[in-house]
Amino acid sequence: MTQLILFNVFNGLIIGAFYALMALGLSMILNLSGVINFAHGGFLAIGAYLAYSLTPYIGFWGALAVAPILTAIIGLLVERVLIRRLYGRDPLYSLLLTFGLAFMIEDGTRYLWGPETLPFTIPDWLASPLSSDFFFLTGYRVFMVVLVLVTVGALFLVLNRTRLGIRIRAGSDDLETVSVLGVNVRILRNLNFGLGIYLAGLAGVLAAGMLGLQPTIGNELIMPSFVAIIVGGLGSLPGTLLGGLLIGVASGVTAVFFPSASEAVIYVMMGLVLLIRPRGLLGEEGRVL
Incomplete structure (x- = not known):
């Protein structure tokens, strides 16, 4: 029983x-541009499929490094051609646009790579269990957790120690004042969008190594990701990180005792948080959902 609980907690x-x-x-x-990006899961799928196509030529490690960057470049182009036109309008327009874009990306990946599930090859030594007692503790799973921690640490370092990051944080609080101070808001929004899409592309490559590839790979992660923002608190990146980890662990533990409720518990947590603390666990004062 203990091993089963540990397995589900780690998973x-x-x-x-x-x-x-x-x-x-x-x-x-969302914080900087006010765009509810329903196509985020589609960009995750793009990152995963790009890595799949690049692996035969540059290997797993090369694909892991290059695919998220290529995904971010696609995100920069999408923001410049499509998303930028909707700034300042009712958020419903951007929501509908990205919702339609998500279907376009899904159909595009299905057309280019086929509808069937494709295996994504990872190095053999990463696929091996680290312990015979804890068979679920593979090198790849540990590597994913470590890489996510490093990536999140690097992201917070960029946001707190670089000029671009400080401008993004300031723009999230008061974009109009940042614009008056001489910052090119169009470029700032573009780079911020690309950075957000880079994270989706990286998540796609990592997810492909564990879940395999299918056109709907991003659909299973997009709604819980929105829930993570709500649980953690709108406007709080540390809260978003905490929310994501909490709902993941809660879902894993629930799967041990009530497997059929492993997905429902995510939304139950969201409802409880909204009842007790409407702005989220670490949400900023004055920004209520």
Whole structure:
């Protein structure tokens, strides 16, 4: 029983790491641009499929490094051509646009790579269990957790120690004042959007190594990622990270005792948080959902 609980807790932690990466990108885009990006899961799928196509030529490690960058470049182009036109309008317009874009990406990946599930090859030594007692503790699972932690640490370092990051944080609080101070808001929004999409692309490559590839790979992660933002608190990136990990672990633990409720518990947590603390666990004062 103990081993089963540990398995589900660790598995929940990994899924929570995916939620956190996705939710951090979503939160950055939402905080600065006010765009509810329903196509975020589609960008995750793009990152995963690009890695699949690149692996035969540059190997797993090369694909892991390059695919998220290519996904971010696609995100920069999408923001410049489509999303930018909707700034300042009712958020419903951007929501509908990204919702339609998500279907376009899904159909596009299905057309290019086929509808069937494709295996994504990872190095053999990463796929091996680290312990005979804890068979679920593979090198790849540990690697994913470590890489997510490093990525999140690097993201917070960029946001707190670089000029771009400080401008993104300031723009999230008061974009109009940042614009008056001479910052090119169009470029700032573009780079911020690309950074958020980079996180989705990285999550896609990591998810492909564990879940395999299918056109709907991002659909299973997008809604829990929004829940992570709500639980953690709108406007709080640390809260978003905490929310993603919490709902992942809660889902994993629930799967031990009530498997049929492993998904429902995520939304139950969201409802409880909204009742007790409407702005989220670490949400900023004055920003209520």
